[in-house]
Amino acid sequence: MTQGRSIRLFLVDGTPNGLLTAEIMNWTGHVLTGPRSKLSELVQRPECGRTGIYFLIGPDPEGSTRPLVYIGESDDVATRLKQHNRPEEKGGKDFWEKVCLVTSKDQNLTKAHVKYLESLLIQSAAQVGRCKLINGTAHEYINLPESDRADMAFFLEQIRTVLPVLGFDFLRDMHRPSLSDKAASEPSISDVPRFRMEIKRDSLTAYAQEVDGEFIVLEGSQARVEWTDQKHNYRTLFKQLCDEGVLVDNGDGYRRFATDYAFGSPSPAAAMVAGRAANGRKDWKVESTGQTYADWQDQQVSAAATSLG
Incomplete structure (x- = not known):
């Protein structure tokens, strides 16, 4: 630990x-x-x-x-x-x-x-x-x-x-820790679920994990090729990720994450996948159970409170 x-x-x-x-x-x-x-x-x-x-x-x-x-x-x-x-x-x-x-x-x-x-x-x-x-x-x-x-x-x-x-994050590692490396020192890492987000109309699927307080979309996850919500500030982040080669055009109608990428919460992560504003707490679901991120998090908090009681 x-x-x-x-x-x-x-x-x-x-x-x-x-x-x-x-x-x-x-x-x-x-x-x-x-x-x-x-x-x-x-x-x-x-x-x-x-x-x-x-x-x-x-x-x-x-x-x-x-x-x-x-x-x-x-x-x-x-x-x-x-x-x-x-x-x-x-x-x-x-x-x-x-x-x-x-x-x-x-x-x-x-x-x-x-x-x-x-x-x-x-x-x-x-x-x-x-x-x-x-x-x-x-x-x-x-x-x-x-x-x-x-x-x-x-x-x-x-x-x-x-x-x-002190509020300066520019030296903090952007990529997720190796789960195999952490398993030896933190046995509970195996309990970290993988989340899945689907946009069925476009046949897009993305995967993510929450590690060390950050929501990390995993390499290979798919995303819409263009940003469609011109009124939302996340469009700047979408353009930035495209310009920096994090979101690359796959050439077949969608983009993909070329590397793991860390977000501060599930919603901006979901927005980058959807190409518009999105509620990541509802759109991301535990891959093994279909439970929404919001329900999964509520379950974790409730379980922790029960153990203290």
Whole structure:
């Protein structure tokens, strides 16, 4: 069974929209994040004078559901952030609205460490595919002793753990965990049902599973070739998945998922299959029983409540 973790959050100015720090027990890393509007306060913090990794995050002006992200490193993060805050025509970056920086409490991170981390993080973010990277291609940096590379691999995993807690999901794995791999540590994974959605008029069938809090449409699932509901915002997501090669035209009247793809809930997943707005809680059904997702979930909650009683 997966071990629990303790993350300590601190609201620096006592407000949820201000500066925030985060630490994980038994990890030397220290995370500081805040909105761009608080940059003048953030750069005065002692963490900003250290060597570290930083992330600039902002919305995509082209309407994509994925944020724009820039990943950088510096041995004086405050100076780099001041440079990025300049207007675009003066060498700055206009897109970002939030900043997150990661340093070390024991100040043992060196320039070589953060250059290596930057390379790993850019590769990881590009592979996961939850954001649009401003960096472009990553420069592979391998000039680090083997023991230090092992330390940085651990450091990276802690960053991947803490950032989603702060609302930054761009390093969180998009694809479902291997069920065979998880079976050894989590016997209950075999109880996770496979859901099926059919559009009989078009002879389309899709499959999905709910894993780690995400609803994942499985590779090979079919979907309508075009979006038909022009008034719904999900049309932007449908176009995005088509443009990115997640939904590919199969050439015989429908699209298919070229890879597993994670959604936050069943309804957007159902909409991508149907090509229009859909109620995923009713449209997705347990493959083995025909029970709707809503009824299945209600059964799980009721069973849990009964066991507690």
